[in-house]
Amino acid sequence: MKGKRMKYLGLALCCMTAALAMQGCGNSADQKVEIEIVQYKPEAAIYFETVEEEFNATHDDIQLKISSPNDAMTILRTRFIREDYPDIIGIGGDINYSYFVDAGILADVSEYKGLQTINPGYLDIAEALELVPTDGSYIVPYVANAAGVLYNRDLFAEHGWQIPETWQEMVTLCEEIKGEGILPFYFGFKDTWTCLAPWNAMAVELSPSDTTKQVNRGETSFTKEYKELSEKYLQLLPYGPDDPFAYGYNDACTAFARGEAAMYPIGSYATPQILSVNPDLNIDSFVMPASDDKDGRTLNSGIDLGFCVTADCKNKEAAYEVLDFLLADENLQKYIDAQNAVPCKTGDFKLSSMLDGMLSFIEAGNMTDYQDHYYPSEMAVDAQLQTFLLQKDVNAFLSKFDTDWQRYNRDIIRMVQEYEKEHGNEKE
Secondary structure, eight states: OOOHHHHHHHHHHHHHHHHHHHHSSGGGGGGGGEEEEEEEEEGGGGHHHHHHHHHHHHHHEEEEEEEEOTTTTHHHHHHHHHOOOOOOEEEEHHHHHHHHHTTTTOOOOTOGGGGGGGGGGHHHHHTTTSSSSOSOOOEEEEEEEEEEEEEEEEHHHHHOOOOOOSSHHHHHHHHHHHHHTTSSSSOOTGGGGGGGHHHHHHHHSOOOHHHHHHHHHHSSHHHEEEEEHHHHHHGGGGOOOOOOOGGGGHHHHHHHHHTSSSEEBBBBBGGHHHHOOOOOOOEEOOOOSSOOOOOGGOOEEEEEEEEEEEESSSSSHHHHHHHHHHHHHHHHHHHHHHHTOSSBSSSSOOOOOGGGGGGGHHOOOOOOOOOGGGGGGGOHHHHHHHHHHOOOOHHHHHHHHHHHHHHTTTHHHHHHHHHHHHHHTOOO
């Protein structure tokens, strides 16, 4: 028996020696660990092409491949069904991330040292997205965006208008602007998704950040939590164009760029589109004031892009090395410059001047996630908001919201309630 084992061992060693000899004659690139990233922001494809090229030029042991398809989420879901997982996925902090955590698709990256450099506010936002409390960390927040009010600095300076810090100050400002014969706001509500921007920006001050989770636990209702929010949203309409539903996002960006309105309630992501029309426009922004409580003010900001290592990744150390490269200050700054983004990493980064009015909130970590990041896409809340703004029936809108929530979240509600039953009053 011993003789047979020695014979097999000798054969194995011969095979290994031959294989090594063949490898020595082949392309050394074949020995590299390949790390594949699929990320969901096609508008940043050029940046990621540069990252791939620079990483591969400076690393002999890892081959990085990054794809930025137009419909990344559909592609990722298809690949997950086939159990064909990339090593890293780049996604936003929304309901899709929540689903992926719950499905066990993502690896726990708690030991990744780069997490220690992330603004704690964005780590809290990531944790809050979990459908039920889950041990570990599953995303490395990369960049964020912020929603509030963009405004024309030159117009404000010319007329002496002051930045509002309360809801009453906001209404008074709109009346002042309107009195000067200038349109206070431009809206692009022909595109349903734009209806979410003012909604989210006001919701962070008018409803609990965990409203959806409270509803799932049966502790409250949207009729209760969203009533003031809905009523105040309607109060904004008279300060916009006569027919805000006749104009889409591009129309609104163009009109604001041309000085046809003093303000535009939208996210920081709109700035490149606006500046493409008028590069000389002097834009700044401020946090949307939705209540009269100055102490309760918070910035509406969420994770626009984060990186998740998949549970199927065969070499986490190589994946972490890629993440280190992406998080290097000089590389992150390039993304910030290209996409007008907010870094999730703490550090001395140069942000666009249009974020000046939000900077103190960002530096303090005083931000609250978008409510719609918890909404299932099947519920089409953006379309519901557009219908509500057209019909102006608060009670009907909220009643439908509550009914549809129960319909489209049955499985999640059941899971949450089972968790609560098992864990009792344990803190989330």
